[in-house]
Amino acid sequence: MSDPLKSFENFFERTIFWSRWVQAPMYMGLAIGTFFYLYQFMHELYVMYQGMFIGVPDEEGVINKFTEGEAMLSVLALVDVSMVMNLIVMVIIGGYSIFTSHIDLDENEDKPLWLDGLDAGMLKIKLATSLASISGVHLLKTFIDIRGSIQGDSIDGILIEIAIHMAFIVSAWLLSQTEKTIHSYHHYPTDHAPVSAGHDDDLEGL
Secondary structure, three states, X not given: OHHHHHHHHHHHHHHHHHHHHHHHHHHHHHHHHHHHHHHHXXXXXXXXXXXXXXXXXXXXXXXXXXXXXXXHHHHHHHHXXXXXXXXXXXXXXXXXXXXXXXXXXXXXXXXOHHHOOXXXXXHHHHHHHHHHHHHHHHHHHHHHHHHHOOOOOOHHHHHHHHHHHHHHHHHXXXXXXXXXXXXXXXXXXXXXXXXXXXXXXXXXXX
């Protein structure tokens, strides 16, 4: 009885281990989705070019070029798209290499630096940092929209600017603490790795 049970156990474990490849089509789908997001980036770039150099008709049909605030919002839209693209690439490469199969890039000179020492915990921190950065861009766009509807010399306008400034100071401090957490994942160099007592006895015996 033990042999059939053992065979079933081995088959069951191999099936569970093989199930990690179910994620592979998902990562491929995300990779395909980046091309659609590239189209979105090019569309935003065209809108910016049109607003800066040609002009956009308003509700009354008058052609107006972008103001400084509108140009800043357009640039932030490009930044937003590029940061989401970075997030997708991080999920594709990091998720595949951690949860599906190891990607052998040790000898590839184009290997991204963020892949060094990447594990599940590190990937979560990087994803959380990226999401916080994307959220910060959306927050800045919202603040600019609100700021544009308020006169600059009013008390409300000054308070909005102070709120923007303080929000990004707090965000910068939190991101710096996150960076400290990331760099706390350290490894001993091979030349300075601690040697256990048992290993010292083995060397003395040699």
